Amino acid sequence: xxxxxxxxxxxxxxxxxxxxxxxxxxxxxxxxxxxxxxxxxxxxxxxxxxxxxxxxxxxxxxxxxxxxxxxxxxxxxxxxxxxxxxxxxxxxxxxxxxxxxxxxxxxxxxxxxxxxxxxxxxxxxxxxxxxxxxxxxxxxxxxxxxxxxxxxxxxxxxxxxxxxxxxxxxxxxxxxxxxxxxxxxxxxxxxxxxxxxxxxxxxxxxxxxxxxxxxxxxxxxxxxxxxxxxxxxxxxxxxxxxxxxxxxxxxxxxxxxxxxxxxxxxxxxxxxxxxxxxxxxxxxxxxxxxxxxxxxxxxxxxxxxxxxxxxxxxxxxxxxxxxxxxxxxxxxxxxxxxxxxxxxxxxxxxxxxxxxxxxxxxxxxxxxxxxxxxxxxxxxxxxxxxxxxxxxxxxxxxxxxxxxxxxxxxxxxxxxxxxxxxxxxxxxxxxxxxxxxxxxxxxxxxxxxxxxxxxxxxxxxxxxxxxxxxxxxxxxxxxxxxxxxxxxxxxxxxxxxxxxxxxxxxxxxxxxx
Ligand SMILES: NC(=O)C1=CN([C@@H]2O[C@H](COP(=O)(O)OP(=O)(O)OC[C@H]3O[C@@H](n4cnc5c(N)ncnc54)[C@H](OP(=O)(O)O)[C@@H]3O)[C@@H](O)[C@H]2O)[C@@H](O)CC1
Ligand SMILES: Nc1ncnc2c1ncn2[C@@H]1O[C@H](COP(=O)(O)OP(=O)(O)O)[C@@H](O)[C@H]1O
Ligand SMILES: [K+]
Numbered sequence: 001x002x003x004x005x006x007x008x009x010x011x012x013x014x015x016x017x018x019x020x021x022x023x024x025x026x027x028x029x030x031x032x033x034x035x036x037x038x039x040x041x042x043x044x045x046x047x048x049x050x051x052x053x054x055x056x057x058x059x060x061x062x063x064x065x066x067x068x069x070x071x072x073x074x075x076x077x078x079x080x081x082x083x084x085x086x087x088x089x090x091x092x093x094x095x096x097x098x099x100x101x102x103x104x105x106x107x108x109x110x111x112x113x114x115x116x117x118x119x120x121x122x123x124x125x126x127x128x129x130x131x132x133x134x135x136x137x138x139x140x141x142x143x144x145x146x147x148x149x150x151x152x153x154x155x156x157x158x159x160x161x162x163x164x165x166x167x168x169x170x171x172x173x174x175x176x177x178x179x180x181x182x183x184x185x186x187x188x189x190x191x192x193x194x195x196x197x198x199x200x201x202x203x204x205x206x207x208x209x210x211x212x213x214x215x216x217x218x219x220x221x222x223x224x225x226x227x228x229x230x231x232x233x234x235x236x237x238x239x240x241x242x243x244x245x246x247x248x249x250x251x252x253x254x255x256x257x258x259x260x261x262x263x264x265x266x267x268x269x270x271x272x273x274x275x276x277x278x279x280x281x282x283x284x285x286x287x288x289x290x291x292x293x294x295x296x297x298x299x300x301x302x303x304x305x306x307x308x309x310x311x312x313x314x315x316x317x318x319x320x321x322x323x324x325x326x327x328x329x330x331x332x333x334x335x336x337x338x339x340x341x342x343x344x345x346x347x348x349x350x351x352x353x354x355x356x357x358x359x360x361x362x363x364x365x366x367x368x369x370x371x372x373x374x375x376x377x378x379x380x381x382x383x384x385x386x387x388x389x390x391x392x393x394x395x396x397x398x399x400x401x402x403x404x405x406x407x408x409x410x411x412x413x414x415x416x417x418x419x420x421x422x423x424x425x426x427x428x429x430x431x432x433x434x435x436x437x438x439x440x441x442x443x444x445x446x447x448x449x450x451x452x453x454x455x456x457x458x459x460x461x462x463x464x465x466x467x468x469x470x471x472x473x474x475x476x477x478x479x480x481x482x483x484x485x486x487x488x489x490x491x492x493x494x495x496x497x498x499x500x501x502x503x504x505x506x507x508x509x510x511x512x513x
Contacts, residue, residue, distance in 0.1 A: 006209055010223040010436065011185040013130040013165040019185070022213040031096055034065060037207050038072030041157060041181055044205060045073070048179070049122050049153070051082055058117035058152075059086045060143070061101070062127040062161070063093035069157050069183075070126020071100035078109050085112045085120065089127075089140045114143050123147060123154045125175045127161035130187065135172035136162050144173045153178040159187055160198045167399050168192030181205045185214070186225050191436045193400060193421050202438065223401075224435050228476045229510075235473035236507055238276060238463050249278025250462035253320070254455065255328040255343055255356075257284040259310025262291060264331025264354070264451040269296045270500035271455025272327070277462055281323070285312050311335035320346040327458030329356020330451040337362065347375050349461050353382045353454035361390040372411040378467035381411075382454055384418040401434060408432045414467040416457075418450060422475050426468040435472055440479035441494070443486040448496035453478045456503070481506040 011019070024030055059074040061067040067088065078084045086101075086109055093101065105111065117123060125147075127140065136144065144162055147154065154177050159165060162174025168189035177200040182190055184207055189195050240249055252272055257265030265284050272280055273296070280299040284292050285306035292301045304312045311333040320326065320343065328343045332355040340359035343350065352360060360368055360381075368391060372379060381391070388403070389396040392410075395403035404417045408425040409432055416424045420442065425434040453474060460470040478499075484506050485494045 005211060005214055006185055006206060007204065008224045008227060009185050009214065009218055010188050010191060010225055011218070012188050015217050016130055016165075016185060016187070018217045019209060019213050022216060023209065026213075033207065034068050034096060035072060037183055037205065038069045039076065040205050040207065041069065042073050042076040044181060044203070045077070045124075045155060046080070049155070051080060054082075054121040056083045056120045056122070057085075058120035058123045059084060060123060060125050060127050060147070060161075061086055061088040061097070063088075063090040063097060064129065064131045065094060065097060066126050066129030066131065066157055066161075067093060068097040068100050069129075070124055071097065071104055073124055073126070073157070074104055074109060075100070075107065078104075078107060085110050085117060087112055087114050087117055087143070089114075089143055114146060117147075118150060118152075120152055123152050125154050125156040125161050125177060127175070129158035129183075130165040132159075132161070132164065132171055136174075137172055141173045144175055148176045156180045156200075158183045159190060160195070160200075163189050163195045163198055165189045168195035170194065170198070174198050176200070179203065183207065184209055188223065188401075191225060191421055191438060193419055196420050220430050222405075222431055222433050224433065226435050226437050226472055226476060228437070228439055228480055231472055231476045232480065232507070232510055235460075235465070235469060236477065236511070238460065238465070240276075246278040249276065250324040250459075250464065251279040251281065251322065252277050252458045252462040253318075253323040253326045254280070254282045254330070254458065255312070255315070255326060255339060256282065256330040256332060257288050257292070258312070258331055258333035258336065259285060259287060259306075260333055261331030262288050263448065265292055266295045267448050267451035267496050267500060268327060268330040268455035268458075269299060270497070271452035271503070272459035273298070273455075274500060274503040275456055275459030275463065277459040283312065283315055283318065285310055307335045309333065309335045312339050315339060315342060320348055323348055323462070324464070325349040325351070325458050325462035327351040327353065327454050329353040329359075330454050332356060332359070334358055334362075344371060344375075344379075347377050349377050349467070350379045351382060351454055351458045351461060352379060353450065354387070357381060357383050357387045357391060361387070365392060365394065369410050372413045378414060378461070380414045380416060380457060380461070380467050380471050382416045382418060382450070382457065384450070388415075388417055405432050405434055414471055416471045416475065418453075422479070424468070424471045424475060426471075433468075437475050437479055439483060441483050441486045441491060443491035443494035444479065444482045446494070446496060449478070449482070449499060452496050452500045477503060477507065480510065484509070
């Protein structure tokens with residue numbers, strides 16, 4: 001329990017400080033905690049950056065306890081026999097940091113100018129941690145910008161210096177880390193889109209925070225980091241009884257496609273098929289029917305009357321209530337507006353994507369809130385930021401995660417906000433819970449990858465899995481497959497068709513590992 005709580009909870013600076021204060025009040029000496037943390041950092045550094053390949057290490061030490069951590073690491077690496085140099089741009093520091101600085105000097109570790117660090121094989125960034133509250137300016141900013149240009153691997157302690165702990169914004173400038181060792185609990189800012197280009201590879205270093213103190217501060221907590229491996233293991237393969245039949249495994253209806261965007265229908269179908277769905281029906285404009293049938297022969301393709309522009313004009317005699325779930329919107333075009341209204345009104349478990357969202361946006365926020373609150377079955381909205389702002393224009397200047405949580409509080413819909421750090425917010429009894437996907441690849445920034453995802457979520461939802469689990473499981477499966485493919489084919493080689501075709505091979509490989 002303790003590991004899963006501390007390995008998944010995401011904290012702000014004040015929450016982290018409050019937990020640490022409880023630890024100190026209970027009797028743990030501050031210096032002992034710093035020692036423990038820094039020894040664990042050193043152990044991990046030694047595994048990842050051994051002395052043979054990284055004999056010269058430069059330490060950037062700030063004036064606070066982040067600098068204190070870095071100075072203890074400097075001392076330990078010095079005792080390992082590495083050539084360590086320390087640079088600090090501050091004349092004054094906190095008492096504990098100062099004594100570590102004195103001891104380092106007494107050991108003969110040189111304190112040098114910034115330029116002298118240029119021949120190091122590795123830099124340790126201990127300038128600022130969660131105590132950074134104002135913009136970095138002057139010499140420190142110059143130092144950060146200079147180091148970023150050196151092409152030397154940089155390991156940041158707790159956070160890349162210059163990243164705001166809570167909102168992840170860049171405070172003037174920030175270290176571009178190769179790797180970040182986050183201490184204790186995940187910091188909120190590290191998992192934001194704005195911090196992502198600075199964080200590098202992210203790892204958490206535990207220092208055994210007692211569960212009772214974490215619970216005391218986080219209480220009814222609401223922000224979590226998805227554990228991709230655990231999520232895949234927990235959700236896949238979706239189990240089925242040996243005596244089951246196709247209608248028991250779920251019947252998904254896709255309401256998708258237009259003459260303009262025919263491929264989106266095929267991509268959503270490919271995503272849905274990979275989930276092992278029992279029955280797949282696809283409603284498309286009549287003229288698309290032969291193409292879809294040729295690509296997806298195992299689906300029931302329903303040709304619909306179409307508008308002059310080639311969008312679905314109406315759904316012919318379809319009893320929408322017979323489907324376990326509906327995915328609506330991929331490639332639909334805005335001319336299919338009346339269809340979207342009909343689908344949203346029918347109150348079946350629903351994934352609304354792309355033009356489905358744009359159509360919904362056109363009725364205005366007040367009506368969206370009213371309509372979505374009337375529904376009794378689950379709805380998952382899957383906007384990217386542009387679509388999100390069309391739906392909730394009053395939130396476009398609010399920080400991304402705040403905006404997401406507000407929208408979920410208002411609509412009571414599950415919202416999957418797509419992007420480099422996709423976040424899924426779910427309305428629950430004790431408040432909105434938000435889950436962040438910590439690993440993905442820019443290989444997915446390609447027209448059509450969202451259509452595959454919408455089909456996947458629908459396929460999982462139709463098999464009776466909750467909206468929360470379907471959204472999280474599909475997001476992880478989608479991004480982990482993309483990472484696996486990018487590793488083999490480069491980011492250039494992850495087109496949506498290849499992605500959809502590799503969902504199952506990836507699952508098989510990840511299960512056997
Ligand atoms: N609590 C613990 O014992 C544990 C803490 N741990 C470690 O401590 C870190 C938090 O330490 P922290 O609170 O000392 O803050 P930290 O980020 O090092 O530095 C802030 C200092 O910089 C200054 N400053 C701020 N902004 C500035 C600016 N723009 N430009 C220039 N200066 C600026 C500010 O001083 P000021 O100038 O405001 O007086 C302040 O002194 C945490 O991330 C983790 O690494 C772990 O070891 C676990 C146990
Ligand atoms: N830079 C990125 N890093 C990781 N994932 C990304 C990035 N950009 C986009 N994605 C993912 O790719 C998908 C794109 O979906 P979307 O924007 O709807 O595209 P489309 O509608 O063309 O299919 C989403 O799952 C999103 O999270
Ligand atoms: K740092």
